[in-house]
Amino acid sequence: MPRILNESDVRALVTIPDLVPLMERTLAQFSAGAVEQPLRTVLSIGPDKAYGVMPAVLADPAAVATKLVTVFKHNHKRGLPSHLATIVLLDPETGALLAVIDGTYITEARTAAASAMAARYLSAPTNEHSLAIIGSGVQARSHLEAFTHVFSVGHVRVWSPTDTHRRQFVNTMAKSTDVPLTAATSAEDAVRGATLVVLATSSAEPVIESGWVRDGTHVTSVGASFPHQREMDPRLVARARLIVDSRTGALAESGDIIQGIAEGRFSETHLAGEIGEIVNGKIGGRTRQDEVTIFKSLGMAVEDVAAAHLAYTRACEQSRGTVIEL
CATH class of the missing domain: 3.30.1780.10 (ornithine cyclodeaminase, domain 1)
Structure with missing residues (x-):
């Protein structure tokens, strides 16, 4: 039954x-x-x-x-x-x-688990990571749990547009993790210097700029899941090694990719491959220590x-x- x-x-x-x-x-x-x-x-x-x-x-x-x-x-x-x-x-x-x-x-949980798994393949090796999270909703919470499970994280900086939301996030999540959490004063303040960046927003416009992201950073983007939305500076997408969960899905649904192609910033060939192809050994992950990598996740059935x-x-x-x- x-x-x-x-x-x-x-x-x-x-x-x-x-x-x-x-x-x-x-x-x-x-x-x-x-x-x-x-x-x-x-x-x-x-x-x-x-x-x-x-x-x-x-x-x-x-x-x-x-x-x-x-x-x-x-x-x-x-x-x-x-x-x-x-x-x-x-x-x-x-x-x-x-x-x-x-x-x-x-x-909520499978999205964060997939992101953390992908970051393990794509992030630059280091003894301790600095994590920036843009967003303060359920995906921000689950990604904090997933990334601190997979990585040694020394500090987390969190930013979202509403001051009370980001402070509430820090106060609530501090009870469930030993990693120091800080409510950043701006998105730039959160992102600069981070080795891992998670974008978990509902924004239709870019929330970070390419100039804030240092060489060697890994960026996870789980928002902007419709063609009219984007949460990343298109210059960042063009600069990075771009990995997705599904090539077909990304070219049909991801505004960060669709709009970048339409604007002539890059072509479909800029999409280096799927994270499953890296797991299978079909393609490589990070190619240089100073390379910026992006995992664009749309979530799959x-x-x-x-x-x-x-x-x-x-x-x-x-x-x-x-x-x-x-």
């Missing part, structure tokens, strides 16, 4: 440290052509409101699922996250419904399906969730 897993269930069953190696395996399979995943379908349902459908099929482990995701920019006024998601997991042998799983936390399958498997083992009869 189908099982319902709410957000509390999922948080108890799956952690970011679980997801880092899982995302590595999953994205390697994606880039090897071992999964089935079309481009997501996105419908506009009003100003600043979008509804996406993200199906995928995995072979190892065998899993079939679809994520239904909504992005309502002004949900915070109702005390709700801007991104909400539900994952429908089906039996790959029969097509029967296995589970309905809250996908909000999975989206295969990530959601892999994480949902893990949550469901553990829920069955632990008898967690609510079993229903349809």
Whole structure:
């Protein structure tokens, strides 16, 4: 019989440290052509409101699922996250419904896990990193957890446009990490000198300038997931070695890439490859110590399906969730 897993269930069953190696395996399979995943379908349902459908099929482990995701920019006024998601997991042998799983936390955690995994391949080796985070929402929180799990981080500087938000972020997250956190006075103040930069914003315009980013820095960009948006200075994108999660997805959805090509700043060949290709050894990652690298993440259904399958498997083992009869 189908099982319902709410957000509390999922948080108890799956952690970011679980997801880092899982995302590595999953994205390697994606880039090897071992999964089935079309481009997501996105419908506009009003100003600043979008509804996406993200199906995928995995072979190892065998899993079939679809994520239904909504992005309502002004949900915070109702005390709700801007991104909400539900994952429908089906039996790959029969097509029967296995589970309905809250996908909000999975989206938050798998994105950060994939980013941290990619940064491990693309960042310059150092004994201790300095991390800058632009943004103060759920993705900023999950990326702080993921990056401090994967790397030795000496200090974190955080900036977002609203002073109370960034100070609240620092005060809240200081309770869950031993890494010193500072609310920066500006985006430039946060980014200058950082070896790792995370952009987790809802901005439609660039939030950092190329001149702020020192040679050898690795930049992670998880915002600006629509063609009309960009969160990076186009000069930075043109300057860096550019790696994505999906080449097809990036050329169809990433404003940072689509607009840069349209403006003649670079061509499609500037996109060096997918992170899964690096994991598989098909292409190299960082080519020089002083090279700036970018991982542009749009998020993919295969990530959601892999994480949902893990949550469901553990829920069955632990008898967690609510079993229903349809």
